[in-house]
Amino acid sequence: MVTVSKKICMVGDFGVGKTSLIRRFVEREFSDRYLSTVGVKISRKVVPLPPMDDVDELKLLIWDLEGQTKFKAITPTYLQGSSGVLIVADVTRPETIDHIEDHLQLFFGVNPAGWVAIALNKTDLLDSDERTHVQTSLELNRPQILGPYLTSAKTGDNVDAIFTELAKEMLA
């Protein structure tokens, strides 16, 4: 049994659904209650890997970082040693999508070789036309960036996919 551990971080503005995405991914649960994350919360999820190479499973240590507000920036120290980052935005709040670029710069500033996945969350609140519009409006044609994924922690849409894809890239 070969296990590889990887650290990934959740980055985004406050209230975009970072903690909810983790809860959906790790605990298979969703709650409408908003609980603000203070500092850091660490979760662990073991992702079994297909029998392709010699690694049997990937242990993801997911650092849920306190959301960025205009009063408080994300602590870059927490991003250190992170193989990947999940940048989350709220599709109902356009300013959170605008901030994706800032988060990218912050992460690549700390981990130039890291991988990024972009999650546009709360898509359950949009109809199908709006979804397509949101997804196409974001131009992120850069290497080491996956997505954007239209996710919903509430319905579970794309949640496993985004984590799994990020994990694959980090291992490759």
Next chain:
Amino acid sequence: MPVSPDDSTAPALSQHSALSTVDQSPQGNDFALGELFQFLTEKDVRPQVHAVAPAVAPTRNDVKSALTTDEAGERLRQLLLDLLDIEAQQASANPEDSAGEQVWQLRLRQLERQCRDPRVMGQVIFPIFAVLLQKKIAQSPEEIIPALALIIDRVIETRSQSDRTALSKVLATTIPGAISKQLGEAPNEVIQAIAPAMGKAITEQVRLDRDAMVDALYPVIGNTISKYMGEVVSQINERVEKTLSLKGIMRRLSLRWQGISDAEQILRDAIPFRVQAVFLIHKNSGLVIADVQQSGSQALEADMLAGMLTAIRSFAAECSTDSRHQSELTKIDYEDFQIIMEVAGYCYIAAVTQGDPPGNFSIKLRQTLSSIILNHGYGGLLEQFDGDMRRVPDSIPQLLTELLVAPTVLEKPKVRRRSLPVGLLVLLMLLGIPLGWVYYRHWQKQQVILAVDEAMAANPALALYAIRPRIQGGTLILTGKVPSPDLREEAGMVALEVAPDLVLANELLTVVAPPDPEAIAAEAQRLTQSFGQMLGAMLTSRYDRANQQLIVEGGAIAPERINPLAESLRQIPGVQSVLLTLSGDPSPTAQRLYFNPNSTIIAPQEQTQKLEPLVAYLQANPNIRLQIIGHTDTSGTEKINRQLAPQRAQVVKDALVQLGINGDRLMVAGTIAPPPQVTESDALWLSRCVRFEVLN
């Protein structure tokens, strides 16, 4: 009855009050009025209600006591009479409709209603109700139980509201029993029911009566505490005993130097230090590179713990006010355990420990981290650790296990070992130098004494006597006994020669031992024979015990040659004088020539001292002819001796011929028998000779 407009609301208000008074009214009339009122209400005859109500209202406060059977019967009768009065009035009001039959029918209906009215009926059957109920319960209790079951809770509730004290009194006797029974049958239910309130109950009790609580818990807590304290005390005793050992004293001294008090150390020892888990954590990512944990204890979530620790470290670093100086978090202290961290460039060790960590532990942590970095740091393993456990060599967990198993044993025990022998060496030196000096001096003295002993033994005159030398301070003391002052002096001289640096104390006693005649005779004989052989003369000695005189007899020997013998003999203890009785002028023909064993060669001194005087004698007396007789000793074979004996005689004849003597005058013979005056007990050399006999 007149109804005032002001009383328009009164009937509604009094309606229920009137109802409530009915069964309690002591007055027959009042009761009848109530019953009537009830009846009219059910008939919904509003005007009549209005009519009777004012009359009822004033009576309600007079209601007091219960009814009796007689009263009930009386009331029923009264009621019927009243009803008849009403019917009569109605009949008189309508004269044209005055048929008696109608009145009676009405009355009958009234009676029927009365019978259906439970209240009235209840009053009727009340006296016998208890009897009925008992009978019913006895006959078919299962019918009564469901009927009562429906309302029993409400009964209790109502009763508890109206008179809580009375109900409590009734239930008080049954509740303890009920609880005991339930505890026996379903203890968990009771426990779960009571448990949530326990804490609050105890708190409340403490608030209400602290002393009672203390008394209640004292036997339990007192024992627990005394047991615990007993254990601590016994541990402390053990420590104290250890402290009094040599090792303990050394340790105490070292602790004193570190400024740790005895009490602190004893307590520290009583709560043993234990390392529960050790993690090697990648500093940036917080990923676990390696972790080891004590088996048996509950395993810690290494990943989560490492992550949170790293986050806390990052947080603490962010909060650090001085950005130029990067400070590290080294310890997180909880009440009963702590996390001790040792940080290097790319990784850090976190040890979860219990008890007070000894000073050695931080050194050990540092040593372990150093070895890990030295052994594995250069390959980039630590810097570029990416969570791949396959790249972590086994030696890292092994090093961490060391911390777990022997948290205080340092990697280089030599350092510690050396420090102990230095102390011991100093101690040994302190004890050893004087001891060594004493031994050296003793050895030196022994050497001198041995040398003196050897010198005494080497001196033939002193060797016989037990002379004991010893050294005291710078003085050489000789003790023992010698037979003469001369020997005493001589012993002193010998000792001084050996040890010239010492002062001599000659404590030898001169003791004249009673001479042993046999020993004297033997010694004298030995000396005499030795001299005789040396001089080529046959000498004998005998001891005259009475005069303590030695008498030496033998052939003619010049006095100057025999004197040394006399001198030597006089030295023999117990010999007062020596008498030499030697033949005066010995004839040359009486001489005997002695030979060495198995030899036919004439010794030079024999030639000059014996043969040459013989030649002169023969030349002066040309008529003398000599018989030359050769002898041998008894050693050797007879055959050889038979040849040897005449050969020796022949050799002597040849020598005489060569010295100018005519060979015709000399006859030769040989014999293996000893010569005259020599016996087999005499020395052998006396037989190895050639002698002469004068032939006429």
